[in-house]
Amino acid sequence: MNTVPSTPKTIVLPTGPLETNCLVIHDGARATVVDPGMGAAALVRQTVADQGLTVEQIVLTHGHIDHIRDLPELQQEYGVPVYMHHGDLPWLTRGALDAMGPLGELHRTAEMEVPAVPQPVEEGDVLTIAGVEFTAVHMPGHSPGSVMFRGAEGTVLGGDVLFRGGVGRTDLPLSDPHAMMASLRRIPEEFADSDVVYPGHGPATTIGEERRTNGFLQGIV
Numbered sequence: 001m002n003t004v005p006s007t008p009k010t011i012v013l014p015t016g017p018l019e020t021n022c023l024v025i026h027d028g029a030r031a032t033v034v035d036p037g038m039g040a041a042a043l044v045r046q047t048v049a050d051q052g053l054t055v056e057q058i059v060l061t062h063g064h065i066d067h068i069r070d071l072p073e074l075q076q077e078y079g080v081p082v083y084m085h086h087g088d089l090p091w092l093t094r095g096a097l098d099a100m101g102p103l104g105e106l107h108r109t110a111e112m113e114v115p116a117v118p119q120p121v122e123e124g125d126v127l128t129i130a131g132v133e134f135t136a137v138h139m140p141g142h143s144p145g146s147v148m149f150r151g152a153e154g155t156v157l158g159g160d161v162l163f164r165g166g167v168g169r170t171d172l173p174l175s176d177p178h179a180m181m182a183s184l185r186r187i188p189e190e191f192a193d194s195d196v197v198y199p200g201h202g203p204a205t206t207i208g209e210e211r212r213t214n215g216f217l218q219g220i221v
Contacts, residue, residue, distance in 0.1 A: 007153045008130030010198060011047055015040045017106050018066045021200055023157065026053050027130040033058045034157055035200060038069035038107050041077070057081045059127060060118060061159025061200060062146040063088030064172075065100060065107050072113040083127060084118035085138060087145030090174065092117065121147060137190045141180025142168030150191060156207070158197040162187070164205040167216045184220050187211070 011024040016038030023034035024047050031053040033044055048055055055078045060068060063084060068091070075082060090096060097109040104110070121127070123138040127149065134149040139161045146168070149157040160168040161183060170177040193208030211217055 006131070007155065008132055008151070010155065011051075012198065012204075013040060013043045013047065015043065016066055016069060019201055020066045021198065021202075023198055024048070024051075024053070025130050025155075026051065029054065030130055031055050032127075032129045033074060035059075035061055035067040035159070036070040036074050037066050041070040041073040044070075044074060045077070055080055057083065057127070057129075058118075059121075059129070059149065059157070060084035060088075061148070061157055061161075062143045063091035064143060064160070065091070065097070065103060065109065067159075067200060068092070068115060069107050069109075069112065071115045075116050082116070082118040083121045085122065085136075085145030085147045086118075086120045087138075087140065088143050089117065089145070091143075137186070139183035139186070141170055141176055141178075141183045142172070144174055144176070144179075146183075148190075150195065154192065154195045156191060156195045156197040158199040160200040162197060162205075162210060162214075163199045163202050164210070165214055166202075167214070181220065184217060187217070 008025050008027050013022040015022045020037035022036050022040040025032045057080050092115050094114050121136045125136045127134050132151045134151045137148045139146050139148050142160045148161050170180045191207045195207045198204050
């Protein structure tokens with residue numbers, strides 16, 4: 001008999017000057033950290049202690065500084081695998097961290113160690129998060145290595161691809177508006193309307209709600 005996987009618990013921890021959503025996804029024992037932005041290390045540490053959790057891995061939806069600022073600290077503290085599409089490796093270098101200008105100053109990158117290179121995630125790869133299989137969907141545009149992860153029970157880690165009422169910016173270095181359009185067109189193919197999306201910024205939404213009301217998707221999906 002086929003059974004629907006149980007829905008993991010998702011704790012949303014807004015972090016840093018851009019209110020980036022760091023997620024702690026857990027099943028009551030095992031935890032995965034998603035996108036540890038500035039200030040996330042202390043919040044994650046307190047959350048896993050309060051909940052009695054063991055951090056198993058760190059997952060990055062992409063490599064922008066507001067999503068990876070506290071990654072080196074968590075890598076050192078927990079020594080767990082980190083996963084990211086290698087299209088965003090150019091952001092994880094000393095040169096890139098030192099060349100961010102005001103954004104780097106905002107995130108104090110001069111004080112930041114260079115993250116250890118994450119393990120690669122490609123289209124179709126499956127990561128087990130809190131007992132649920134999440135499939136990687138490569139959605140470039142906002143960045144070359146942007147990935148959305150869909151859980152078998154309908155949870156989506158949206159990163160900066162899709163927001164409530166919006167989509168990811170494509171006017172940043174290495175962004176590609178044409179790639180973003182192609183990625184957005186894949187949404188009906190890869191996700192169900194009932195899927196719950198936890199975006200990189202702002203409140204959760206559903207694929208169906210965004211298809212109905214998100215002006216950026218009208219005429220695209």
